[in-house]
Amino acid sequence: MTAALPLALAAPALVSAAPAGELALVQTHLQSVSSMTASFSQTDRLDRTVTGTMTLKRPGKIRFQYQKGVPQLIVADGSSLYxxxxxxxxxxRWPIGNSPLAVLLNPKRDITKFAKSLPTRDPRVLSIEVHDPAHPEYGRITMIFHRNAAAPGGLMLQGWVALDSQNNRTQIRLSNQKFNVAVADGAFRWADPRRGGRP
Structure with missing residues (x-):
């Protein structure tokens, strides 16, 4: 686990207009998802991999719970990302709105204003990049979707790649995705280590 992922979770700004068709598909998918759970694997620039579970509840809540032995946590509680x-x-701490992951957290956000579509070799795959060219220190995040008629809006989020300002790469791969399942708000509570809390 490295800091590359959170370093890439910085504020996106407007980018040049992207092809509306693919972004519209992604927008439809995101608006069709109220919650999501998945297993994930995270690989850093040194090819070290850790695993865990991701839990999402919109608006504004997400949790990356790492495998046993990794004493770290990424969680958004509805207002802030920690x-x-x-x-x-x-x-x-970051405000949720200052993260490209706000794409996943805010069902009302218009992604065409801060994302662009990237070409892929496979027509079944959509690649969407969030990047602020005016602030390269924020890094960039590229989300990968796979066309799947059984998934909400016909798309399945497969994961994303985050690059920080030093081009340190962190890749997240998702599996066992489940959409619109019951998720309790308590899933996004966390123990503060500054007050003696433990994972």
Whole structure:
């Protein structure tokens, strides 16, 4: 686990107009999803991989619970996104709106204003990039969707790639995706290590 993922979770700004068709499909998918659970694997620039579970509830809530032995947590509670490191007892915070993951968290957000579609070799795959060219220090995030008629809006989120300002790459791959399942708000509570809390 590295800080590359949270470093890439910075504020996107407007980018040049993207092809509306694919972005419209992604928009339809996102608006069709009220909750989601999935397993994930995260691979950093040194090819180290950790796994865990992701839980999403819109609007504004997401949790990345890492495998046993990884003393870190990424969680959004509806207003803020937190990167929690229990080993060093530190917490970093970002407003949810300042993260490209706001694409997943805000069902009302118009992604055509801050995202663009990238070409892919496979017509079944859609690649959507969020990037602020005026602030390269924020990095970029590219989300990968696969066309799937059984999924909401006909798309399945497969994962994303985050690049920080030093081009450190972190890749998230999702599996066992389940959409619109019951998720309790309590799933997004977390223990603050600065107050003695443990994962």
């Amino acid at each position: 990167f929690v490191d229990y080993q060093v007892k530190q917490v970093q």
